[in-house]
Amino acid sequence: MSSELLSLFWDSFVETLIMVGIAGGIATAVGIPLGLILSITAPGNVLERPLLNRTLGLVVNAVRSTPFIILMVAIIPLTRLITGTSIGTAAAVVPLAIAAIPFVGRLIEGALREVDAGLVEAAQAMGATPLQVVRKVLVPEALPGIINGLTIMLVNLIGFSAMAGAVGGGGLGDLGIRYGYQRFMPEVMAMVVLILIVVVQLVQTFGDVVASRVDHR
């Protein structure tokens, strides 16, 4: 493999890392609160707000039903507003984050739903405020599930980032398509797939280790 190709691999790898890392970070920061709100405003929960819950749910579903490739081009004006450009790695981060936020929200909501209602009731019987129920009971008890959810999100983002080539975002997936497919270099394609397999494996294993570390059930 030529050194030129090697540096191409390295650059693409870094681009993937940037896209997944930043989009994942934003999705975590926004998605966790979103999941919390979805969960606690649901009927029968500590901060029941049916209207807010249904509205948020609709928005989340709408974003999640839009195919990523369409979402990416549809929000170009927003991307340009935020990053100043509509092409490149930075520009790819915006749609990736926007697609991942509702996904994380639903995963976190699911993890919180798994927490035994009896624990919430016990905390309420002790005189806990809704915020205390969230901080002291729901989040710590759902933590293994939350970490599992974030791991799933990262793995999904790695897959989605392959489509970022459509807006010139670069990354490993884009390398595989441009060189492996369009320039008939199957060994590049194979190498890309191999690297992605290893990266996904590492992310999943790391997530599993952390999740079991905090799981005392």
Place this chain on the structure above:
Amino acid sequence: MIQLQGITKFYAGSAGRVEALSGIDLKIDPGEIFGIIGRSGAGKSTLIRCINLLERPSEGHVLVAGRDLTVLDAAALRAARHEIGMIFQHFNLLSSRTVFDNVALPLELIGMTRSAIEERVTPLLDLVGLGDHRGRYPAQLSGGQKQRVGIARALASQPKVLLCDEATSALDPETTRSILALLRDINRRLGLTVVVITHEMQVIKDLCDRVAVLDGGRIIEQGDVFSVFTQPQMALTQTLIRDVIGHETPPGLLERLSQPHLADGAALRRLFFSGQSTDAPLISELSRRFSVDINILHGQIDEIRGRPFGSLLVLAKGEAAQLEAAWAWLAERDVRVEVAHVQ
């Protein structure tokens, strides 16, 4: 200490209004252990949840320590709940927290400092016998140990009232006994008012001072445990008690008794003991004094709060006049004598 006034709770069901509780009036004195028994679906859980307003009654008032909880705003209600501890059938411990941190939770909620928490929690863990387990997680504990953590947690905020929601229903009989002994001990030592709901009459018998029987959302009978056990008025109460105390004659015995030759010239009686009468050797004295032969067929003597009670099914043979005198003699000694019928 606790007063329930006209508590009614209904839910909007598909077939109209479903009433879980109807017009419950109850007064629970300071320092007593009050039991509420009923079959599943009787409304027990709803009733105990009304005491700390985990369920808000549709009508009526809940007074704890003289304060009406139903009129409090959210913040005042939370403050009032610090004075009401609660333990649960499935313990409801946080799996993410150690034994110590579980007990510390109610204290963290009121913003107590770490050192003050340490000072409060350590003796509580010793009280429930878990001083050596403070660093363990609930998953590493047995059911009985989990309930002990639950009890320590409920006591952490130094409540005046302890609510026990089927607290022993998930435990085996031996563990149940040790938990009941602990609750009794806590009640004596701390002067805590304890409210227990259960479907097990054994729990009422071993633990409670007074009992109320709940059926279809209404209290059908209440009184001190001894008199409810010895003189149950309602059919349901009698059924519940029969599970604990064998008043029921075994079927094989009934069959033998129905054969005419056995009962011939003999009197079949059921003798009910309560209070002090079980301490005296009444049967043997009766036998000597009136020269009658007593054959004890079936019976059970038990005790509630140290007061013995029970019944014996006896077959007595002797002269008719002597037998009559013997029954009268027993009646003078607080033994109720009933003619037993065999179908």
